[in-house]
Amino acid sequence: MPEKIKGRKVAIIGCGFVGATSAFALMESGLFSEMVLIDVDQDRAEGEALDISHGLAFARPMDISAGSYADLADADVVIVTAGASQKPGESRLDLVSKNVAIFEGIMAQIKESGFSGILLIVSNPVDILTHVSIQLSGLPAQRVIGSGTVLDTGRLKQIISQRLGVDPRNVHVRILGEHGDSELIAWSSAHVAGIPLEDFFNMRSAGSYEQFRSEVSSLVRNSAYEIIDKKKATYFGIAMAIKRICECIVRDEKSVLSVSNSMQGEYGIEGVALSTPCVLGSDGIEVRMPPSLSYKEQAQLKASAEQLKEVIAGLDL
Numbered sequence: 001m002p003e004k005i006k007g008r009k010v011a012i013i014g015c016g017f018v019g020a021t022s023a024f025a026l027m028e029s030g031l032f033s034e035m036v037l038i039d040v041d042q043d044r045a046e047g048e049a050l051d052i053s054h055g056l057a058f059a060r061p062m063d064i065s066a067g068s069y070a071d072l073a074d075a076d077v078v079i080v081t082a083g084a085s086q087k088p089g090e091s092r093l094d095l096v097s098k099n100v101a102i103f104e105g106i107m108a109q110i111k112e113s114g115f116s117g118i119l120l121i122v123s124n125p126v127d128i129l130t131h132v133s134i135q136l137s138g139l140p141a142q143r144v145i146g147s148g149t150v151l152d153t154g155r156l157k158q159i160i161s162q163r164l165g166v167d168p169r170n171v172h173v174r175i176l177g178e179h180g181d182s183e184l185i186a187w188s189s190a191h192v193a194g195i196p197l198e199d200f201f202n203m204r205s206a207g208s209y210e211q212f213r214s215e216v217s218s219l220v221r222n223s224a225y226e227i228i229d230k231k232k233a234t235y236f237g238i239a240m241a242i243k244r245i246c247e248c249i250v251r252d253e254k255s256v257l258s259v260s261n262s263m264q265g266e267y268g269i270e271g272v273a274l275s276t277p278c279v280l281g282s283d284g285i286e287v288r289m290p291p292s293l294s295y296k297e298q299a300q301l302k303a304s305a306e307q308l309k310e311v312i313a314g315l316d317l
């Protein structure tokens with residue numbers, strides 16, 4: 001008998017709010033034929049696998065189970081959402097020591113499993129943990145991707161879309177740098193369907209463009225803090241961002257997303273992972289595109305990198 005053709009297998013490590021919501025979004029998407037859920041809390045993984053599998057009759061068939069690291073050997077994509085999450089008042093960088101220790105254990109087991117697919121890091125601080133995972137997983141850097149500012153960019157497009165009355169998919173603007181307090185909005189290249197954002201703003205709205213930018217920036221920057229204050233955790237937005245990243249990989253879409261990736265000297269930045277635009281496909285990051293930035297934005301990107309590098313310098317890997 002010839003061998004069956006290979007299906008599409010995803011594994012999620014960490015089945016808390018983010019892991020479980022992402023598993024649900026991926027089940028609904030029909031992108032994968034098999035999904036394995038792993039958590040230190042085995043009951044949690046089993047419960048989520050059962051609950052999510054009860055939606056299959058209303059979606060498309062696939063295998064969903066709770067598993068172990070041995071199941072990663074033939075996985076195409078492994079998503080890591082394990083670890084502590086932000087508590088009200090905590091920044092993402094406050095999570096460093098707890099989550100780096102958790103990642104050392106997880107990366108050792110991923111390596112031992114023989115996994116050779118694409119590793120998607122979501123736990124925070126995501127840029128630091130992406131850097132740590134590149135160092136410890138044994139995978140080529142292009143196959144270790146952090147969800148980075150994909151979510152922040154989605155939030156930004158949605159807020160601009162609401163304010164200016166246009167489909168968020170026609171708003172072209174990116175958040176770059178750290179997924180966190182030092183991130184920057186690349187306003188200088190922002191446009192709506194080819195029209196500079198400032199011109200579109202003047203067509204659709206009265207008032208000061210500067211004030212619009214400053215209000216939008218603070219809404220985006222504070223949105224995670226606001227959600228965490230109000231409902232303890234954020235998970236629906238990131239689940240959709242994870243689904244979108246998986247779509248690019250599994251369907252080899254070669255779409256451009258601002259994911260966290262290892263910098264190779266662009267703008268003099270290296271030795272750190274942060275978000276810049278990348279072409280994403282079935283081999284992971286295919287092309288890393290130096291973003292088009294004003295001098296002020298270049299300085300902000302460098303400052304964001306410096307902040308992350310200080311944290312990396314304090315790690316004992």
Ligand SMILES: NC(=O)c1ccc[n+]([C@@H]2O[C@H](COP(=O)([O-])OP(=O)(O)OC[C@H]3O[C@@H](n4cnc5c(N)ncnc54)[C@H](O)[C@@H]3O)[C@@H](O)[C@H]2O)c1
Pocket residue numbers: 013014015016017018019038039040041044081082083084085086095099102105106122123124125126147148151179233234235238
């Ligand atoms: N990158 C983003 O845009 C983004 C967005 C939201 C949340 N997050 C991050 O995602 C992470 C998860 O958030 P959450 O709200 O789901 O937290 P949560 O506390 O609900 O879930 C974390 C899960 O990880 C599990 N876990 C802990 N240690 C583990 C280990 N060694 N191996 C396997 N599983 C382990 C826990 O048992 C728990 O089920 C946090 O770090 C959070 O900050 C990132």
